[in-house]
Amino acid sequence: MAGPLVVVYDRGAASAAEIAVGLGALGPVVFLVNPSEHTRRTGEVLRRLGDVVPLTGDRETDLAAVRRLHPAAVLTFSEPMLPVTAWLADALDLPFHPIATTGLLTNKVQQRERLRLHGVDDVRSRPISSIDEWAAARDHVGLPAVVKPVYGQGSRNTYVITDDAVAHRVLAPLLPAGRASTVLVEELLVGRPGGPYGDYVSVESCHGPQGLRHLAVTGKLPLAPPFRETGQFWPAAVTDAERQEILDLATRALTALDLGPGLTHTEIKLTERGPRIIEVNGRLGGHINDLARHAAGFDMVRLAGQLALGQQGAVPPVDQPGKVHFQHNTLAPVESCELLSITGAAEVRRIDGIDGFRAYARVGDVLEADVMTRHLDLLWGHCDRHADLAALLDEAQRRICYEFRFGNGVRRLSAADLQRGS
Incomplete structure (x- = not known):
């Protein structure tokens, strides 16, 4: 056996x-x-x-x-x-990614250096370990800038810096005196106007016995401030030419990182200059398995297992379904609060085009103040065209309501309110 x-x-x-x-x-x-x-x-x-x-x-x-x-x-x-x-x-x-490669995949400083060395992307960045180093980093990177942890996911401790006052306010708790810690300061990649869609995409890829293969370009819903993800969809709302540019950049980035067998999730900003690398992750993307199963009946987790066994699994064109398949997440407030109630789940499931709703948060959960991406729920469904997506999501978001106890009282907020940061 x-x-x-x-x-x-x-x-x-x-x-x-x-x-x-x-x-x-x-x-x-x-x-x-x-x-x-x-x-x-x-x-x-x-x-x-x-x-x-x-x-x-x-x-x-x-x-x-x-x-x-x-x-x-x-x-x-x-x-x-x-x-x-x-x-x-x-x-x-x-089989797996080599040890050195996982360093490149998890350490954002090392990853930027490797991509720059191989001519993949020239995003300006500099690590700093004390507030005293901020001025030099600012002069190198420029403003506005982004501060992010060297290790981490889910937009944890990620902030936009617009001036020195904001920088000192943000960096003080991240770089406390007497404690060894480092953050990465990067230029802010400004996305092109995306209309109702996000100004970034992700590329889902696998690397196995037959080499690198891109499985999907995943479209994104707009970020909530500062960098919190709200959802994704297949197919991405890009032209064939843009899709090829995106895939070419992902290929160059992944080739530079010396991958072993496994899945990767590459986030790419769509700018006026063309696609730019946000970051490369050496594992399956969040909720991508669910999206693949609903859109194409394909199991990405099984594919990951096959790659780990040294096998090359067959993959259908998962990101080109006949309809637009989407996922949406309601985000938790950035303030400290306690969740008192959730309503609207049965009502939202009856909307034509909504295939399912799952609450992640539970009544009684205490949510600490944080700007990282924290999902209260997952909503998924389909529509005929990209043009139908915004209206369907708006209707669904108005039906789902959360009641929270904040320090200054109780507030009832719809998913639409929370999307706007109310």
Whole structure:
């Protein structure tokens, strides 16, 4: 009997249930679980879906535990777990991104340097480790600029800087005196006018025995300030010529990063100068598996498992369905609050074109103040044309309502209100 597929697990782009369903036909699944708040909450679910082995943080102990499993593959769908997955794969001589590549995929400073070195993109950037270094970074990068963490996802601690006063206010808590920390300062990529759509896209790609293949160009809904993602759709609302430009840039970026077998998710800004790299992620994109399943009946998690086994899975043209398939997320407020109620779920599911609605937040959840992307729900559906998308989403957003207790009282906000940042 073949050994199991070992999934290094924490919060990521695929849920435990998606992983179990997608990989189940390929072999038994073992979850190698990183201790975190997320895995503590999902522990019972994980144990129902497969065998669970805890990560201890001690490399020799963890490697010995995985060796005893005689795994056929090791993989992850979690951004923070990429380095440990690469290390295990290297030690076990199993397919995955090389250790050095995961450094390039997870460290934004290293990634920018590699892309610049290979002539892929010339986004101005500079890491700083103290507020004293701000002035030199500002002079190099220019204003407006973006400050972001060197490691991280979900727009955590990502801010637009328009002047020195804003810079000092933002950087003070990110670079406290006496503590070793670094942030990346980058030029602000200004998107071209996108109408009802976002001014960026993502490219979903795979790298296997037959080399690099692009699977989809994913259209995006407009960002909520400062950089919070609200949803995505297939097919992207770009021309054939723009699509080719986007794919050419993604090819050059991924080639520069020396990928091993696996999936990647490349975010690209659409500017007046043409497409520019935002960042490359070395794993499945968030909610992309759901989108592929609804739009094309294709399981991206299964494809990830096949690549980890050294196989080249067959992939249909997933991002060119006959209709426009979309996902939308309502974003949590950026202020601290407590969720008191959710209404409108049954009503929104009755709207023609809405295929499903799932609440992620629960009544009683306390949400801390944060500017990162935090999703309260997932809404998905389809329409005949891109031109129909905005009206359908507007109708759905007016039906879903959340009630919160803030420090200054209780407020009832629709998903449309939250989209506008009310």
